Amino acid sequence: MERIESTQNKQVKEWKKLLTRKGRKKQNRYLVEGLHLVEEAMKSDAEIDVLVIREDKVTDYAYLYEEREIDAVEVTEEISSMLSDAVTEQGVLAVIKSQESPESLRGDKPVLMLDEVQDPGNLGTLIRTADAAGFEGVIIGKGSVDLFNPKALRSAQGSHFHLSIIHDDIETWISVFKDRGIPVYGTALDERAVSYRSIEPQEKFALIVGNEGNGVNPQILEQTDENLYIPIKGQAESLNVAIAASILMFSLYH
Known part of the structure; x- marks a missing residue:
């Protein structure tokens, strides 16, 4: 096994760049950190x-690279800390090639679309919930935080490995789903929106949720088949986007 001791090592510098969106895009790679995500x-x-x-975890994690014959590198605690984004690092990371397959999104099962969701914790939770609800995939629209943000990956807990997830234009996909006869639902709080309870559970649909402060872009809402709201009985003005989407995903999918 190769051992790297210098923080100035060229490879280490390239890995460190993967902590930024620009670096991930340029290298077409991303980091996952921690035993659970590496195993997933x-x-x-x-x-x-x-x-x-x-270095102190090489023996503990030997099974990871031995059983799959994956390349592994031993690094010092200083380098490991430099590459870590976690509060408590576990001493193992994986460098993974970014893979997106738009052709895998067919709409055979529901699809979640995210319009300018900017909090990485929310994005990760939305992906995890879409996985739990049995959705086919997630489309991350322009203006949203990217999936490979370390905090988003931690919140998703490996669910991004179970779904088809792409970064793409939502309006383009609205047209695609409509051409396939798949209903598209937005989420809104205006007077034109209808209660989600008025929609019968179904097997195929696309659901759009939006920005934490502003909701879904009005231009997008004009293109949907129906815009939905969740009736609120208490005094809260609205729900967190991940909570609202969770209610809708489990309620609308038959």
């Missing part, structure tokens, strides 16, 4: 470039 990556068909293991 290994269970999936993710393309793992290399495992990065802290």
Whole structure:
């Protein structure tokens, strides 16, 4: 196993760039951190470039690279800390190739679309819930935080390995789903919106949820088949986007 000791090592510098959106896009790679996410990556068909293991964890995590013959590199605690975004690091990371397959989104099951969702915790929770609800995939629209943000990945808890997830234009996909006869539902709080309870549970649909402060873009709402709201009985003005989407995903999918 190769060992790297210098923080100035060229490879280490390239890995560190993966903590930024610009770096991830340029390299077409991203980092997952922690044992659970690394194991989820290994269970999936993710393309793992290399495992990065802290020197005191090499023996503990030997099974990870031995059973799959994955390249692994031993690094010092200083390097491991430099690459970590977690409060408590576990001493193992994986460098993974970004893979998006728009053709895998057919609408055979429901699809969630995210319009300018900017909080990485919300984005990760939305993906995790879409996975739990049995959705086919998630489309992350322009203006949203990207899936490979470390905090988003932690919140998703590996669910991004179980779904088809792409970063793409929502309006383009509204047209695609309509051409396929698949209803598209937005979420809104205006007078034209209808209660989600008026919609019969179904097997195929697309659901759009929006920005934490402003909701779904009005231009997008004009293109949907129906816009839905969740009746609120208490005095809260609205629900967190991830909570609202969770209610709708489980309620609308038959």
